[in-house]
Amino acid sequence: MKFIDLTMPLGIGTPAWPTYEPLQVKYFKRLAPNGANGQIVTHSNHVGTHLDGEIHFYTPGKDIASLDFDFLAGEAAIVDISDVCGDYDVYTPEMIEERVEVKEGDILIIHTGYHHFGWDQPFGNEVRYMVMHPGPDARFAEWLVEKKIKWVGVDCGSADHPMNTKIRDWMPVQAAQADEHFRKKYGKPLAEYFTPDMYQMMHIWMFPKGIIHAECIGGDIDLVVNRRVQVACFPWRFVDGESSIARIVAMVDDDEYEELMAKKATMPKTKFGDAWDPEHVERLGGRGRAY
16 A cells, blocks of 8 residues: 655745744754754644644534544545636535545545645645635535535635635635625625624534544645545644644555556646646636735
């Protein structure tokens, strides 16, 4: 068995979710004169690829250390919706099930394509990555419960629609754009589509039910879209942790790994060596507007 890394590279340039502490690295020891290099690292739990735990939004919930590998690893559906969703769009259960079979008890990873706008990508666009990505409707959240999904992963800043978070207040220019978009495409203003009772439903509704999520997935995800595959998430064994930076991988047999690496050899790469699919970027209009 071989691993396909679905993790975003993490460095001091990696943006945390808006208003959260970013990664900071400081040397406190050097080879000369101390005989070893040593670093002090500070950060929030919401930077780079990370797993949101229940107590992030649900006080009596499980901490990260309580999550066992039967939960963190298993059968998954990785679904590409970049052909039907763009800036500020809403995705639905039907969009998922039209593309990949989703079974009861699965892990579900949604490839919006917006990882292509991450800090590590040649089309990097932080505002688009954090503020303009697609997000789910209320039926999607209810469907997750019906399907008994273990956990959800997304390749963008949040598992919620950005305009169903505090970002709507923090980014008024983009909120106005989104409102216009919702009126035209969905027939109602943003405030009537995402009502106060729906606020951050992927967090507030889901975490008490034990359905948590990973955000900012990336790496070589373009190699494994629209298929079923084994997936595992490796957060810290973090006692009292509300969330955790994590490594996420897809697992394939040796023969398929060779096929995927041959495919990767034909694809363009980021500066960190991850493959990216130009078709996804083209569908989403290239880098897009930065502000």
